[in-house]
Amino acid sequence: MNSGSTTVLIIDDCAEDREMLCRFLKQNADQPFRIIETDSSIEGLELCQTEHPDCVLLDYQIPELDGLEFIESLSQDNSRRFLPVLMLTGQGNEDVATKAMKNGAADYLVKGKLTPTGIYRAVTKAIEKSSLLRTNEKQRAELERSQKELEQFAYTASHDLQAPVRRITKFLELLQMDLNDQLTERSRDYLERAKKGAQHMQRFIQDLLDYAIVGGGSHGFESVELQHVVKDIVAQMEFPLGCTSANISVGSLPAISGNRTFLNQLFQNLLGNAIKFRREDPPQINVTARSSGFTWIITVSDNGIGIPAESFDKIFGVFQRLNTGSQVEGTGIGLALCKKIVELHGGRIWVESNTQVGTAFHFTFPHEETEKPNLQSQQTVQ
Amino acid sequence: MGRVPGRPILLVENSPEDLEITVRSLRMAGLNNPIVHCTDGDDALDYLYRRGAYCEHDASWVPGIIFLDLNMPGTDGREVLEELKKDPDLKVIPIVVLTTSADERDVHDCYARGANSYIQKPLDFEKFIQAMARVRDYWFEVVIIPEQMERAQ
Numbered sequence: 001m002n003s004g005s006t007t008v009l010i011i012d013d014c015a016e017d018r019e020m021l022c023r024f025l026k027q028n029a030d031q032p033f034r035i036i037e038t039d040s041s042i043e044g045l046e047l048c049q050t051e052h053p054d055c056v057l058l059d060y061q062i063p064e065l066d067g068l069e070f071i072e073s074l075s076q077d078n079s080r081r082f083l084p085v086l087m088l089t090g091q092g093n094e095d096v097a098t099k100a101m102k103n104g105a106a107d108y109l110v111k112g113k114l115t116p117t118g119i120y121r122a123v124t125k126a127i128e129k130s131s132l133l134r135t136n137e138k139q140r141a142e143l144e145r146s147q148k149e150l151e152q153f154a155y156t157a158s159h160d161l162q163a164p165v166r167r168i169t170k171f172l173e174l175l176q177m178d179l180n181d182q183l184t185e186r187s188r189d190y191l192e193r194a195k196k197g198a199q200h201m202q203r204f205i206q207d208l209l210d211y212a213i214v215g216g217g218s219h220g221f222e223s224v225e226l227q228h229v230v231k232d233i234v235a236q237m238e239f240p241l242g243c244t245s246a247n248i249s250v251g252s253l254p255a256i257s258g259n260r261t262f263l264n265q266l267f268q269n270l271l272g273n274a275i276k277f278r279r280e281d282p283p284q285i286n287v288t289a290r291s292s293g294f295t296w297i298i299t300v301s302d303n304g305i306g307i308p309a310e311s312f313d314k315i316f317g318v319f320q321r322l323n324t325g326s327q328v329e330g331t332g333i334g335l336a337l338c339k340k341i342v343e344l345h346g347g348r349i350w351v352e353s354n355t356q357v358g359t360a361f362h363f364t365f366p367h368e369e370t371e372k373p374n375l376q377s378q379q380t381v382q
Numbered sequence: 383m384g385r386v387p388g389r390p391i392l393l394v395e396n397s398p399e400d401l402e403i404t405v406r407s408l409r410m411a412g413l414n415n416p417i418v419h420c421t422d423g424d425d426a427l428d429y430l431y432r433r434g435a436y437c438e439h440d441a442s443w444v445p446g447i448i449f450l451d452l453n454m455p456g457t458d459g460r461e462v463l464e465e466l467k468k469d470p471d472l473k474v475i476p477i478v479v480l481t482t483s484a485d486e487r488d489v490h491d492c493y494a495r496g497a498n499s500y501i502q503k504p505l506d507f508e509k510f511i512q513a514m515a516r517v518r519d520y521w522f523e524v525v526i527i528p529e530q531m532e533r534a535q
Binding site: 163166167169171172173174177261282 | 399400402403406482486497505507514
């Protein structure tokens with residue numbers, strides 16, 4: 001509720017009714033209401049503009065604009081969108097009242113049954129509710145704006161950062177090519193290190209860019225066969241040094257409604273991690289899906305080094321790296337990106353891990369909306 | 383020298399390091415055609431329509447093939463592509479898009495506008511050079527490019 005006095009606008013063409021409403025309102029207020037009255041709904045609309053009431057009591061059967069039309073006009077005015085209107089109906093007119101509520105009335109009061117307490121409660125409740133709605137809406141808009149701004153910033157920054165880094169890398173390579181025969185072992189090492197640093201930075205920027213792009217603006221969703229996505233990734237997998245083979249078993253996976261590029265990034269990251277954080281033995285990776293209610297649960301599990309339980313919360317944050325040593329390359333954005341992608345598709349992701357056994361990432365996707373009779377998603381796939 | 387006579391190659395490239403690598407790669411792959419460089423889309427259109435700084439040029443300057451970068455300030459590669467492929471005379475010149483972008487929309491849009499090839503510049507230096515060697519083999523040894531037309535006007 002506003003600080004200062006609360007303004008209530010009464011719109012009713014019947015003078016006795018107005019008088020009664022005034023009396024009731026005055027009886028009960030801990031802090032007195034400021035009351036404005038009119039017998040015309042047209043004038044009522046104007047008063048909404050000029051007097052900024054906190055609540056309107058509106059007789060449903062008023063001539064000129066009737067109750068529904070009044071609400072309709074009010075809803076078109078953005079600044080008055082949250083102004084609560086309490087509809088006053090005659091006895092036995094509950095149908096009308098329901099209709100009014102559907103169209104945006106905050107509540108309705110039956111004229112014959114009014115009591116001072118009842119009306120006071122209805123007014124204060126309606127005002128509190130609309131004030132909450134307004135705050136909520138404001139915060140939501142604010143959040144959305146700052147989110148957009150941040151994404152735009154990250155996108156621009158990454159784009160503009162990429163060009164100079166690429167330039168450094170490439171001219172270093174050209175230099176290396178030109179000087180090839182004349183380089184000492186030491187200067188070759190320096191050049192290599194400079195190149196590695198620039199390449200790492202380039203990867204870092206690219207990852208940041210990927211992260212910023214997911215969730216920025218609208219993304220086209222289509223039906224995506226996860227089976228194909230994963231098979232393609234496995235077929236094109238490049239194995240890092242010291243890891244010549246991996247056993248990747250892919251179960252039957254569903255089609256979901258999603259963004260192909262992002263889903264590709266999701267599986268690429270998870271499969272890439274499973275290989276990156278392997279033990280000495282060849283990696284064994286399983287990708288499976290099962291249906292639970294209206295949800296798919298997909299699992300990517302490995303027999304790698306595992307994640308200690310105390311780090312479970314950390315791993316999905318941006319820039320979180322558990323292995324700070326130089327043994328594993330990475331930028332610390334991969335899992336944060338995975339989380340963002342899963343959430344963009346209306347799912348959630350969590351981890352189960354044991355440093356003795358390995359890691360399993362589970363994530364969910366809603367079933368595709370248009371289910372066809374013999375679609376895979378109707379049976380439970382193991 | 384294969385099927386393309388010594389027509390100039392037009393490189394529309396905004397990035398100095400990519401220009402350097404592309405030129406060197408083509409030269410290393412044994413290509414001796416004159417290489418003309420335009421730094422952006424507007425420069426390229428001036429060159430192709432022989433206006434501005436290029437108004438003295440005659441038909442011998444019409445390129446046999448165009449390598450086109452997409453992301454450039456001002457008129458970008460997409461617009462250059464669109465304009466050239468709408469031109470009844472210039473549309474016969476093969477255009478090879480050479481870009482860092484692997485965005486599906488870019489690939490799709492470029493072919494939709496009539497690009498003859500779309501190549502993502504390999505990030506790796508060695509691979510870039512290899513790719514350009516293949517480009518040379520393909521465009522200058524394997525395919526047949528139309529005999530250069532005299533422009534209508």
